[in-house]
Amino acid sequence: MNVVFVISDTFRRDNLSCYGPTPVKTPNLDRLAEESYVFDNAYLGSFPTVPNRLDIMNGRFNFIDHEWCPLPSETVTLQQILSASGVVTQMVIDNPHLIENGFNYERGFDGWEWIRGHESDRWKVLPKEVTLPAHPSKLNNAHFVLPNYLRNTAWWKSEEDHFAARSVTEACNWLEEGQNAEKFFLYVDLFDPHEPWDAPKEYVDMYDKGYEGEEVIYPYNDYWENIMSEAELNHCRALYRAKVSMVDHWIGILREKVKKLGLEEDTAFVFTSDHGYLFGEHGQIGKAFKPENGYYEACRMYNEMRRIPLMIHLPGQKKSERIGALVQSPDLMPTILDLCGLVASKSFGGKANIQALQCGIFYTKDWRFEPESIHGKSLMPLIRGEVDKLRDFVVCSNTIIHHTPVVSKCAVVTEDGWCLHYSGYYDEVLKESVKVNKVLIELQPSKGKVEPELYYLPDDPNEEHNLIEGHEDLAREIHARYVKWLEEVGTPEEHLAGRRKLVLK
Incomplete structure (x- = not known):
């Protein structure tokens, strides 16, 4: 179509x-x-x-x-x-x-x-x-x-x-x-x-x-x-x-x-x-x-x-x-791609597959498309009622390549409504400037760390009540799932290193 x-x-x-x-x-x-x-x-x-x-x-x-x-x-x-x-x-x-x-x-x-x-x-x-x-x-x-x-x-x-x-x-x-x-x-x-x-x-x-x-x-x-x-x-x-x-x-x-x-x-x-x-x-x-x-x-x-x-x-x-x-x-x-008669998605639990109108169209002298490299999944199986979910949590994030929590803030939202706000953890206090999107950001020593927060969205959709105190084990569990996911999608280790640690008060 x-x-x-x-x-x-x-x-x-x-x-x-x-x-x-x-x-x-x-x-x-x-x-x-x-x-x-x-x-x-x-x-x-x-x-x-x-x-x-x-x-x-x-x-x-x-x-x-x-x-x-x-x-x-x-x-x-x-x-x-x-x-x-x-x-x-x-x-x-x-x-x-x-x-x-x-x-x-x-x-x-x-x-x-x-x-x-x-x-x-x-x-x-x-x-x-x-x-x-x-x-x-x-x-x-x-x-x-x-x-x-x-x-x-x-x-x-x-x-x-x-x-x-x-x-x-x-x-x-x-x-x-x-x-x-x-x-x-x-x-x-x-x-x-x-x-x-x-x-x-x-x-x-x-x-x-x-x-x-x-x-x-x-x-x-x-x-x-x-x-x-x-x-x-x-x-x-x-x-x-x-x-x-x-x-x-x-x-x-x-x-x-x-x-x-x-x-x-x-x-x-x-x-x-x-x-x-x-x-x-x-x-x-x-x-x-x-x-x-x-x-x-x-x-x-x-x-x-x-x-x-x-x-x-x-x-x-x-x-x-x-x-x-x-x-x-x-x-x-x-x-x-699916709507247009092509499929380029990871099947659920299986190997990625390509179906095309003609053989060889995904390889030319100039470029080669590897379907295994994509992270997204076609929504058509949801629409057709073949599956009821594609993932059990989502990650919404600024870039994490600059190794500073001032910039690299993200939210991890789970299927059951918990949201962990997380910005990485870096042992060294950051004092130098970082160029982000062509803008020079002067990092201050006090900004070497950004505290994580945890919210339960069904009761608190406006995220006004931080529940991380008393739910430390849950925060650690969500963080561990996030790190595993970063590994699975191929995050370079240099960008992943500062995301492996969750430090709570």
Whole structure:
């Protein structure tokens, strides 16, 4: 079958009514949920944006040996395999980070279209002077990224000029032109509702009409009380929700185009995200924070960030089905291969297998794909009811290659609802700087260790009550399972060494 795959950056799971009561209006995604397999326990693997896309494209948990980086030259991607198998592959993307600075994540697609200008994309140089919407102390990257974005978008006159609108319009145009392809894979990467939040006023008025304060459209990542008032925080929520509703509107247009072109009966539609965002939970705003001593560090991998929406609509499907099994972003690669008539996944307890339309397509003079190298597992056996689970715990993590708990924070969530927050343990006190994602982080002696925490999510979904005292043996058991898993997925020993020890108070 054909596949339309849509990923929307920073789209919190609790925006959608299929996951519980919400003030956010997403009627089109609600309708999609009513006609899809809805995954109740979908989690990211690698965090954040770029590492997550690498997980999706190569089916691996890349935090074990990569960070935010260009597409590795040795990586065989989902799109390469599909293209080599006769599936027409097209990328439509407004997410700048996968393309700019030679990151090359379009590699392997038969065709690709980059909608220019989002966030850090160095596109427009005029107008030279722009007006910030709030005091610089409240804004993230007020010296470059936000002014750059404001220059890139100064020409906008209507909703149709916004990034989600332009990307979906391009995707619809491609469907019009390519509808006669025997098989196709359309990958649509929407950076919205990622900051900056600047949806048209009619969307904002749905959530905070009459607000007259500063517009903190791209907040500084910090403890929110350090930088803004409660009214400004509430307005940030409204700005974000407005962009979510705009994204929903344009995803509805994309789905309608699939229907109008008569493609629905042989086209699967997949919707997901890469991670969430904190809007005051745990006292923070953003997905990292900058403590008083002046350096960024990863915040803990909280529930609001690690849990993601995932819906898969199969051709002709008319009703919703719920799947409670634990699934993760790397599972999407083998799932899409499966949907397209190929299989590249570890069978449950058995050896990996490949079935293809023709012999030899997974080996050329330029690259070779080893199915045993992927960590993800096709979700189709869950959908078909052949199995009831793929794994009994999930690992959601920042990169672990820098050997510092300041950066390498992760969450291990078990099937029965326990969550261990863990950041490794290093005997030597770290005093030197580390370059992470091209940002120099000055490590302080006090940050050589980050205490583990343990939560029981069925009773404490907001992770407010650390239960590690009194449950030390359970924490050690979960940690031991995590270390064994790191070994099984091939974590290099140099990155694994600092993860072997769990030290409790």
